[in-house]
Amino acid sequence: MIIIVSLLVLAMLTAAVAALIYRDLLSAVIASCLVSLLASILFFFLQAPDVAMAEASIGAALVTAIFVIAIRRTKRYEE
């Protein structure tokens, strides 16, 4: 079990680094959505289903949509 948790933590940090290095803001938003997804699984491992539910319902749907709307109103590529 601890190996699975370590792999998930590693994947989460990799996705966060991907959000750091992408110049395309849409890809960065997708990577940060994956960070929130994996964080939600880790909350589940930490026996916090309430928090996992909040993170899932907000991080996966609402935050991504709000970011995408803001990118639509501004510019997609970081110069």
Place this chain on the structure above:
Amino acid sequence: MSGTVILTLTGIITAGILLCLLRLLKGPTAPDRAAAMDTACTVTTALLVLLALFFERSVYLDVALVYALLTFMGLVAIARYLERGI
């Protein structure tokens, strides 16, 4: 016995999530990455159901329900952006 089976399945599903991460890192365009994210969401639902079995708490299944109902919406938002719908 049952615990070992669940652990093995959890490991396989974690490998699936890691493969989705690989696609996200590699994918040359944004639609590839969006598809990787959506697949990861779907696989995660299965992982949460397995974990609810592993921890032997049936109330945890509500979280998997939230996942199954809501996580496609982020992908819909990205897809509508790519076809200039919002």
Place this chain on the structure above:
Amino acid sequence: MSFLHDYVYYIGAFGLVAIGLLIILVKRNLIKLIIGLSILDTGVNMFLISVGYIRRGTAPIFSRPGLEPDGMVDPVPQALVLTAIVIGVAILALALALAVRFYKTYGTLDLRKAKELRW
């Protein structure tokens, strides 16, 4: 292995906080900055939850008889983080609205260029 057993969640939380701070310090694009803010938020929440965990504990929900109060994780950090997540998304939306207004005023999302535009 024992090190991982003790600190893997802390490593995850600390890594998220560090990467979020790095994005805020290094990047100049406003939306990238807000992405960093959301990652930092997630890291802080994860740290609070992992402080409240106890080994082999279960969630503090007495859904069926036979659950003992001894083996339950701390409910106080969970209650804190629950509201922090929802407030976080409202603050995020407010920051993004400010970024949209910034773009409409200056025509760019780059903080440095906006300084040059100002006279």
Place this chain on the structure above:
Amino acid sequence: MRATVGLILLAVIGVGVGISLLAIPFGAPKTEIGDYYIENAREDTGATNVVTSVVVGYRAFDTLGEVTVLFVAALGLGAVLATAGGKRGRSGVEPASLILSAGNIFLFPLILLFGAYIFTHGHLTPGGGFQGGAVIASAFLLVYLSSPGKRINESGASLTESVSGLVFVAIGLLGLTHGTHYFLANFLPKGALNTLFSAGIIPVIYCAIGLKVGSELAGVVDNLMEETE
């Protein structure tokens, strides 16, 4: 230059935080207050979910403050995005495909029902007003994504929000007149453990919070979607 300074600052902060993290043991026994809540929550509030009984039972006054913060953030967003004489409604957008618009017809009531389930069962299962509100707001987000012309009824949303906020405060004030005489006292009967009609005022307050958070977040999405040229 900026990257170097950032990395140096990050290293300093990282070393400090890392040292302080090593001093906190992971998985150790919890604080005394957490033990107290777990031991006594069932008798004090009647809720089986201890997190719920902390959020809207023991710490309900804090939750009132947090709901106020959420309201102020939504208000600020509306004020930032509002422009004098800006035209409303969006134009020049691609209509959604058949799959999305037909799926929306089936999914919208289902998601609303699921959100209502989450916040009415907040005292029994994981979930509660905040999560249920987010689910309801997601349902409205789906409508926005699938049919570009539609908008939520803004006066209805603000009416729902005001009424649910008032219900929260009114229940708190009613607690002053009953029994132990303090704000947000649990004056309704607690009922049997693990049934839907139990836990006194907790389900009522969670329904109010769910409707309030749902209408506020839907209003946030509405404000962001609005084209303000």
